[in-house]
Amino acid sequence: MAQKMNKTKIAEKRQEVINTLKTFGAKIYDQLEQGVFPTINMPSRSTDNINYDPKTRQYILGEKVVSRSARNIRHVKPFTQLAWAAMFSNELTTQRKTSTLRDVYYSAQAYEMTFTDQQESNNIITDLETITGFSREDFSIFPEERSAIFGDLNIEYTVPGYEGKTLNLTSHPDGVLIGPALTSAAFGSTTADKVIAIEKGALFTRFIEEKVYSKHKALLISCGGQAPRQTRSFIRRLHDELNLPVYILTDGDPWGMHIAQVIISGSTNAAHLRELNTPDAVWSGVWATDIVNYKLPTDPLDEVDIKRLYELQRDPRYQTDPVWQREIKMFLKIKRKAEQEAFSRYGLTYIVDEYLPTKLSGKK
Amino acid sequence: MAQKMNKTKIAEKRQEVINTLKTFGAKIYDQLEQGVFPTINMPSRSTDNINYDPKTRQYILGEKVVSRSARNIRHVKPFTQLAWAAMFSNELTTQRKTSTLRDVYYSAQAYEMTFTDQQESNNIITDLETITGFSREDFSIFPEERSAIFGDLNIEYTVPGYEGKTLNLTSHPDGVLIGPALTSAAFGSTTADKVIAIEKGALFTRFIEEKVYSKHKALLISCGGQAPRQTRSFIRRLHDELNLPVYILTDGDPWGMHIAQVIISGSTNAAHLRELNTPDAVWSGVWATDIVNYKLPTDPLDEVDIKRLYELQRDPRYQTDPVWQREIKMFLKIKRKAEQEAFSRYGLTYIVDEYLPTKLSGKK
Numbered sequence: 239m240a241q242k243m244n245k246t247k248i249a250e251k252r253q254e255v256i257n258t259l260k261t262f263g264a265k266i267y268d269q270l271e272q273g274v275f276p277t278i279n280m281p282s283r284s285t286d287n288i289n290y291d292p293k294t295r296q297y298i299l300g301e302k303v304v305s306r307s308a309r310n311i312r313h314v315k316p317f318t319q320l321a322w323a324a325m326f327s328n329e330l331t332t333q334r335k336t337s338t339l340r341d342v343y344y345s346a347q348a349y350e351m352t353f354t355d356q357q358e359s360n361n362i363i364t365d366l367e368t369i370t371g372f373s374r375e376d377f378s379i380f381p382e383e384r385s386a387i388f389g390d391l392n393i394e395y396t397v398p399g400y401e402g403k404t405l406n407l408t409s410h411p412d413g414v415l416i417g418p419a420l421t422s423a424a425f426g427s428t429t430a431d432k433v434i435a436i437e438k439g440a441l442f443t444r445f446i447e448e449k450v451y452s453k454h455k456a457l458l459i460s461c462g463g464q465a466p467r468q469t470r471s472f473i474r475r476l477h478d479e480l481n482l483p484v485y486i487l488t489d490g491d492p493w494g495m496h497i498a499q500v501i502i503s504g505s506t507n508a509a510h511l512r513e514l515n516t517p518d519a520v521w522s523g524v525w526a527t528d529i530v531n532y533k534l535p536t537d538p539l540d541e542v543d544i545k546r547l548y549e550l551q552r553d554p555r556y557q558t559d560p561v562w563q564r565e566i567k568m569f570l571k572i573k574r575k576a577e578q579e580a581f582s583r584y585g586l587t588y589i590v591d592e593y594l595p596t597k598l599s600g601k602k
Numbered sequence: 603m604a605q606k607m608n609k610t611k612i613a614e615k616r617q618e619v620i621n622t623l624k625t626f627g628a629k630i631y632d633q634l635e636q637g638v639f640p641t642i643n644m645p646s647r648s649t650d651n652i653n654y655d656p657k658t659r660q661y662i663l664g665e666k667v668v669s670r671s672a673r674n675i676r677h678v679k680p681f682t683q684l685a686w687a688a689m690f691s692n693e694l695t696t697q698r699k700t701s702t703l704r705d706v707y708y709s710a711q712a713y714e715m716t717f718t719d720q721q722e723s724n725n726i727i728t729d730l731e732t733i734t735g736f737s738r739e740d741f742s743i744f745p746e747e748r749s750a751i752f753g754d755l756n757i758e759y760t761v762p763g764y765e766g767k768t769l770n771l772t773s774h775p776d777g778v779l780i781g782p783a784l785t786s787a788a789f790g791s792t793t794a795d796k797v798i799a800i801e802k803g804a805l806f807t808r809f810i811e812e813k814v815y816s817k818h819k820a821l822l823i824s825c826g827g828q829a830p831r832q833t834r835s836f837i838r839r840l841h842d843e844l845n846l847p848v849y850i851l852t853d854g855d856p857w858g859m860h861i862a863q864v865i866i867s868g869s870t871n872a873a874h875l876r877e878l879n880t881p882d883a884v885w886s887g888v889w890a891t892d893i894v895n896y897k898l899p900t901d902p903l904d905e906v907d908i909k910r911l912y913e914l915q916r917d918p919r920y921q922t923d924p925v926w927q928r929e930i931k932m933f934l935k936i937k938r939k940a941e942q943e944a945f946s947r948y949g950l951t952y953i954v955d956e957y958l959p960t961k962l963s964g965k966k
Contacts, residue, residue, distance in 0.1 A: 335811055335950055338804040340943045347899055347947035382803045384750075386779060399813070400775050409773060411764050412781030415750060417807065419775035439746045440702040443781065447699055449763070535711055579704045583711035586699055 240478035244424050248396050252331060255377065258370045259328045266321060275309035278320065280369045281510060288509045290554035295502075295517035297509035297555075299368075319362045320369075322351045327366060327377035334398045336378045336418045339363065368510040375421065375468050383466040386413030386439075388446050389457035391480075392426035395419055411446055413460055421468050425479055428457070432598070433476050435459040435519075437488040437497055441578045441589070448590040454598060457482070464497050467514055473501060474516045484516050485598065490524030490534070491575035492546040495565065503555040521561070522597040526568035529576045532593070535583050536574035543575060604842035609788050612760050616695060619741065622734045623692045630685060639673035642684065644733045645874060652873045654918035659866075659881035661873035661919075663732075683726045684733075686715045691730060691741035698762045700742045700782045703727065732874040739785065739832050747830040750777030750803075752810050753821035755844075756790035759783055775810055777824055785832050789843055792821070796962070797840050799823040799883070801852040801861055805942045805953070812954040818962060821846070828861050831878055837865060838880045848880050849962065854888030854898070855939035856910040859929065867919040885925070886961040890932035893940045896957070899947050900938035907939060 241247070269276035281287065282302040291298040306313045306320070326345060330337055337345070343359040346352065353359040363374050374380075391407045397419045404426065407414050414420065434456045436442045442460035445451070451458055457476060461469060477484050486501055488494030504515035529536060539547075547566050556562040569575070581589035605611070633640035645651065646666040655662040670677045670684070690709060694701055701709070707723040710716065717723040727738050738744075755771045761783045768790065771778050778784065798820045800806045806824035809815070815822055821840060825833060841848050850865055852858030868879035893900060903911075911930050920926040933939070945953035 336807055337950070338943070340941070341804060341946050341950070344899060344941075344943050344946040345950065348949050380807070384776065384803065386748075395775065397775055398811075405774060410769060410778055411759065411761055411783035412748065412779040414774055415776040415779055417776030439748065440705060443700055443744070447762075535708060577704070577708075579702070579708050582705050582708035585712050586701070586705070586709065 242425055242479045243475070245394060245396055245401075248422060248424055251376075255370075255372050256328060256331055258372065259324050259331070259377075262324050262369060263321070263328075275307055276317070277305055277307040277309075278317065278369065279303050279305050280365065283364070283368060283510060288506050292558075294512070295558065296504040296512075296515050297506050299509050316362065316365075319346075319351060319353065319359070320365050322346065322349060323359075323362045323366050327374075327379070330378040331376075334378070336380050338380060338382060339374075340382075342379060364510070371510075371512070373467065373471070373508075373511050373514065375418075375471070378418070380418050380468060381466045383462060384415045384417050385462045385465060385469045386415055386442065386460045387420070387457060387472075388413045388442070388460075389428075389430050389451040390455075391428040391430060391457055393420065393423040394426055395423050397422055407457070408451065413442060413446065413458075416459075416466075416469050416472055418468075421472050425475070428480060429455060430457045430480070430482060431455045433457045433459060433473060433482050433484040435461055435465065435473060435484060435486045435501060436578075437461050437463065437486075437494055438578055441487070444586065445590065448587055450590055450594065453590075454594070461497065461501075465501055467508065470501055470504075470516070471514045473519070474513050477516045477518060484519035485522045486519055487522055487578065487597075488524065489575070489577045490526060490529050490580075491539070491577075492543055492550055492566075492569065494524065494578075495521065495562075496546075496550065499550075499553075499555055499562075503558070523593070524576055524578060524580075525561075526565045526572060528593075529574060530568070530572060532581070532584075534576040534580040536572075536576045536580070539569065539573045539575055544570070544573075606789055606843045607839070609758060609760055609765075612786060612788055615740075619734075619736050620692060620695055622736065623688050623695070623741075626688050626733060627685070627692075639671055640681070641669055641671040641673075642681065642733065643667050643669050644729065647728070647732060647874055649870075652870050656922075658876070659922065660868040660876075660879050661870050663873050680726065680729075683710075683715060683717065683723070684729050686710065686713060687723075687726045687730050691738075691743070694742040695740075698742070700744050702744060702746060703738070706743060728874070735874075735876070737831065737835070737872075737875050737878065739782075739835070742782065744782050744832060745830045747826060748779045748781050749826045749829060749833045750779055750806065750824045751784070751821060751836075752777045752806070752824075753792075753794050753815040754819075755792040755794060755821055757784065757787040758790055759787050761786055771821070772815065777806060777810065777822075780823075780830075780833050780836055782832075785836050789839070792844060793819060794821045794844070794846060795819045797821045797823060797837060797846050797848040799825055799829065799837060799848060799850045799865060800942075801825050801827065801850075801858055802942055805851065808950065809954065812951055814954055814958065817954075818958070825861065825865075829865055831872065834865055834868075834880070835878045837883070838877055841880045841882060848883035849886045850883055851886055851942065851961075852888065853939070853941045854890060854893050854944075855903070855941075856907055856914055856930075856933065858888065858942075859885065859926075860910075860914065863914075863917075863919055863926075867922070887957070888940055888942060888944075889925075890929045890936060892957075893938060894932070894936060896945070896948075898940040898944040900936075900940045900944070903933065903937045903939055908934070908937075 498521035862885035
């Protein structure tokens with residue numbers, strides 16, 4: 239169990255982010271002062287440098303390094319863009335303003351810094367992540383997507399204007415949005431002894447209505463499909479700081495399975511970052527074997543589904559637990575898929591009354 | 603100004619929904635009792651029966667009526683499905699459980715009621731809306747999508763387990779989700795004197811950070827693209843019950859313009875319903891003329907954008923205010939579009955400090 243981040247720790251982390259950016263800038267200045275063309279080195283993110291690491295149980299970058307030198311005429315533009323991105327990130331973080339990738343692209347124009355398109359500015363932000371080891375959310379650059387949480391956990395805000403204010407996450411029965419204010423909050427007391435992350439908002443609402451949070455002492459999370467990065471690192475914090483096991487419930491198809499996998503093992507796109515994933519989290523269903531055992535209403539797997547299953551079968555993240563391979567095989571055998579809502583064929587509360595307790599008991 | 607819905611009014615409305623369903627059921631029973639094949643009449647929703655009504659300033663259904671009779675062998679299935687949908691809606695509403703269209707489709711199987719696909723069950727729910735005049739949200743059938751609100755308004759919940767509990771909508775600085783619990787809440791006191799509905803979550807967050815809610819005494823709404831129906835009727839309630847003017851800010855393109863239009867004039871799909879739209883709401887930008895006046899960074903209109911603009915030009919909803927036609931013409935002239943975030947080219951706070959005050963002053 240990691241130490242709970244109190245307000246001081248959270249402020250310290252923010253300071254650490256700012257210091258890292260300053261160090262990055264200072265290095266460039268120092269080189270200029272020494273009369274040499276400044277150079278930046280960072281791990282390569284090319285496919286051949288992305289490896290699955292069984293120890294950290296996620297993708298990480300290998301030894302290959304790329305350089306960007308102001309001496310090289312082809313590097314001058316991305317070099318300058320990167321320096322600007324660091325400066326802008328420093329502004330956002332010190333001024334406690336949040337932004338988005340889209341916003342960064344337009345903001346550059348306020349500084350007469352040109353990007354050909356948003357893809358170019360997105361890449362530069364990823365470079366900055368790679369160099370500093372912090373994620374863009376740490377620099378106050380957030381995605382638009384928001385997921386939600388509900389359950390008995392007291393949090394204390396650290397955002398400007400809300401310092402010291404607290405909220406219990408059962409305050410709003412539609413769920414509490416997981417945005418910049420919540421992800422930067424300190425965790426207080428909780429009676430929960432587990433986290434249940436749910437792919438779909440409809441089931442999240444059902445779980446609230448059926449009081450799963452109190453019956454099963456759970457913090458419920460609505461992922462809203464693929465969980466945004468900030469939600470994935472928030473789940474990691476819940477696991478680490480509160481010492482809570484994490485269960486994931488998705489649709490019974492390759493896409494749902496992979497939503498769970500990315501929460502557990504992270505994505506290749508984030509191989510340059512740590513702590514966005516929760517290796518101890520468990521995919522609890524809907525399994526292919528559940529489709530069979532519970533005789534769920536199904537749709538046929540289409541070609542894209544089947545292609546995806548074969549891809550996943552070879553993916554190293556799917557070698558970590560025999561459940562993955564068993565379920566992939568079963569999907570390929572039955573050639574059917576089922577949604578979480580399919581349990582409603584047994585009545586609205588069946589999934590809560592019957593399916594969930596079996597799954598939480600850890601039966602494989 | 604409409605009367606504010608207090609807890610009693612909200613409970614009364616729910617009772618009215620249940621009574622309407624009961625009356626519907628009783629009519630079928632009565633016909634059976636009289637020994638005749640039961641028949642249901644409802645307004646036709648075919649395109650030729652949808653007309654723009656200048657008085658209510660929305661699309662409404664005309665005089666054409668369709669019948670469904672249990673005597674007609676082709677009608678027996680939809681007739682039965684409709685009776686089942688009414689029964690299921692009654693169950694949801696009396697038991698205070700929420701559901702989704704997807705869930706309804708699967709739940710039917712618990713009653714051995716078959717629908718070929720979800721499109722079929724969706725249509726039956728729309729039939730039920732047409733017959734009763736209530737929207738599916740009144741029957742506790744909610745969309746997955748949630749938008750959010752932030753600002754000084756006290757609300758009082760009426761959902762089970764939360765009766766009498768209150769929340770101030772500034773409690774969570776990431777915004778408060780607009781879901782079943784919030785839309786069924788009673789409004790208490792507010793210091794706000796306007797509503798600002800915003801297409802994009804990023805700008806919504808910017809507005810919270812820049813304290814637009816207190817500087818401009820505004821309730822801020824994040825539509826999340828096209829506002830879900832429950833959000834549109836929630837905006838209507840804010841306008842009617844709290845007597846607040848509504849301003850809408852969207853991207854500067856035909857799609858943003860139409861997001862505003864649907865909040866104002868409703869959609870053809872909901873021509874069978876009332877009070878999902880707010881005819882007095884105002885589209886405040888981003889206008890094509892703003893793109894010119896503020897020299898915003900733009901993208902070229904593509905073919906689909908241009909086709910859409912010609913469609914909107916002919917749409918009766920766009921004849922109601924000369925601003926619409928003027929802006930369509932300007933879009934077609936400059937052949938460019940701009941996003942809300944484009945204002946960041948003048949710095950992150952420009953949109954709040956300069957653009958918004960001009961827009962709220964009502965300058966055309």
